[in-house]
Amino acid sequence: MEEVKLLGFWPSPFSHRVIWALKLKGVKYDYLEEDLPNEKSQLLLQYNPVHKKIPVLVHGGKPIVESLVILEYIEETWPENPLLPKDAYARALARFWIQFGLQKAPIFHAFFQTTGEEQEKAIKEAQEVFKILEEKALGNKKFFSGDSIGMVDIAYGWLAYWFSGMEEAVGVKVLNPRTFPRLDSWIQDFKEVPVIKENLPDYANMVTYMKFMREKLTSHLPCHNH
Amino acid sequence: MAEVKLHGRWYSPFLYRVIWALKLKGISYEYIEEDLSNKSPLLLQYNPVHKKIPVLVHSGKPICESMIIIEYIEEKWPQTPLLPSDPYERAKARFWVKFVEEKAPAFWSLYRSTGEEQKKALKDSSETLKIVEEQGLGEKKFFGGDSIGIVDIAFGAIAHWFGVFEEIVEVKVLEAHAFPRLHAWKVNFEEVPVIKENLPDRDKMLDYFKKRRIESLSASQ
Numbered sequence: 001m002e003e004v005k006l007l008g009f010w011p012s013p014f015s016h017r018v019i020w021a022l023k024l025k026g027v028k029y030d031y032l033e034e035d036l037p038n039e040k041s042q043l044l045l046q047y048n049p050v051h052k053k054i055p056v057l058v059h060g061g062k063p064i065v066e067s068l069v070i071l072e073y074i075e076e077t078w079p080e081n082p083l084l085p086k087d088a089y090a091r092a093l094a095r096f097w098i099q100f101g102l103q104k105a106p107i108f109h110a111f112f113q114t115t116g117e118e119q120e121k122a123i124k125e126a127q128e129v130f131k132i133l134e135e136k137a138l139g140n141k142k143f144f145s146g147d148s149i150g151m152v153d154i155a156y157g158w159l160a161y162w163f164s165g166m167e168e169a170v171g172v173k174v175l176n177p178r179t180f181p182r183l184d185s186w187i188q189d190f191k192e193v194p195v196i197k198e199n200l201p202d203y204a205n206m207v208t209y210m211k212f213m214r215e216k217l218t219s220h221l222p223c224h225n226h
Numbered sequence: 227m228a229e230v231k232l233h234g235r236w237y238s239p240f241l242y243r244v245i246w247a248l249k250l251k252g253i254s255y256e257y258i259e260e261d262l263s264n265k266s267p268l269l270l271q272y273n274p275v276h277k278k279i280p281v282l283v284h285s286g287k288p289i290c291e292s293m294i295i296i297e298y299i300e301e302k303w304p305q306t307p308l309l310p311s312d313p314y315e316r317a318k319a320r321f322w323v324k325f326v327e328e329k330a331p332a333f334w335s336l337y338r339s340t341g342e343e344q345k346k347a348l349k350d351s352s353e354t355l356k357i358v359e360e361q362g363l364g365e366k367k368f369f370g371g372d373s374i375g376i377v378d379i380a381f382g383a384i385a386h387w388f389g390v391f392e393e394i395v396e397v398k399v400l401e402a403h404a405f406p407r408l409h410a411w412k413v414n415f416e417e418v419p420v421i422k423e424n425l426p427d428r429d430k431m432l433d434y435f436k437k438r439r440i441e442s443l444s445a446s447q
Contacts, residue, residue, distance in 0.1 A: 050325065050361060064317045066324055073317040088301040092289045099291055100275065132275060 002060035004029035011209040013158035014067040015055045023195045025078045083151040098155045113217045160187040169210035230255040231283040239383035240292040241280045249420045251303045308376045322377045329354040337391035359408040
């Protein structure tokens with residue numbers, strides 16, 4: 001069995017996508033923590049010269065980068081406990097929703113990194129995204145992938161845990177359980193899945209980190225909230 | 227044989243990616259031109275989230291987003307594979323597809339903007355071309371190796387339309403002396419019969435995009 005290593009960063013939701021996929025499939029791996037606030041390791045720069053980012057999965061010495069690309073690689077290499085449906089059309093739909101999350105990421109960056117009018121706009125757009133996710137992606141299903149979690153749920157994992165940390169750091173609640181009851185149910189159910197529950201960063205530490213990042217990203221802006 | 231329909235707009239690079247994939251695999255399909263200024267109820271039904279083309283409709287079921295459509299086509303029609311068979315090589319291909327998609331806005335920006343914004347687009351697109359040439363293409367003839375694959379299709383659309391934009395804004399970026407291997411790749415890519423025979427009319431493109439640029443720049447005054 002070839003060696004599997006994962007270069008990650010403890011508060012990163014992208015790192016956690018890979019951890020969850022590996023754990024769900026029972027793949028053993030060595031975890032290497034990157035000291036990101038300080039210096040990027042030589043190993044990281046060698047494995048990911050284009051983006052210089054984690055996560056990096058290293059399988060038999062060969063690096064794979066970009067969390068969503070890594071998920072597809074894991075799915076193909078370890079087919080047990082599939083994270084994507086068998087049917088090609090259902091797979092296309094799953095990929096569509098994963099892509100949708102990626103396309104809307106700038107909205108959430110704006111929510112976290114701006115203040116004032118720009119942030120107001122981001123909040124409205126974020127709520128539109130939640131509405132679409134609830135009505136069109138989740139529907140009446142327990143998870144995005146059906147009765148058990150799959151790649152789409154893993155891709156949106158940040159929303160189930162990290163987003164409330166962002167809300168706390170910003171000081172604004174956007175994902176109101178009364179406005180988005182089905183999404184809220186999904187969040188609670190997702191966090192209860194054993195592999196997920198046992199593989200999340202400490203909540204208080206994550207919030208502290210979010211607050212630190214928020215301050216760093218907005219200190220140059222006028223009227224920023226603490 | 228189940229029915230394949232493709233909804234598109236003649237000047238869309240995203241449409242052409244799908245056309246190339248279908249043609250390379252010898253898949254018959256019906257093409258439906260959409261009027262994007264007056265979107266059809268059918269388009270809105272097939273793509274309610276984005277309301278965009280291309281949409282592939284297979285046996286009545288719609289698939290949206292060009293690269294997702296291509297992954298679907300690859301799975302349903304495995305002949306003339308567009309992705310390598312080895313999972314690691316597939317991961318590399320998907321990495322480059324993601325990379326060019328992420329960096330594409332700079333290429334459109336060169337066409338859409340002026341002044342400082344355009345200067346930035348010039349810088350960004352040059353940096354992207356350098357990375358793509360050195361780390362994506364390397365010494366290969368095509369991104370897919372000896373024959374074209376998914377990365378060639380993804381980037382080929384961006385590069386071809388970029389060529390039209392370069393002509394309109396009179397700024398040359400993807401030049402032989404600056405990017406010798408990438409330039410050669412583009413020439414080779416556009417010589418592949420399926421690609422060569424499936425490109426929108428260049429004069430029509432120049433005319434359309436010139437008009438659109440004038441309209442959008444005057445609207446933003």
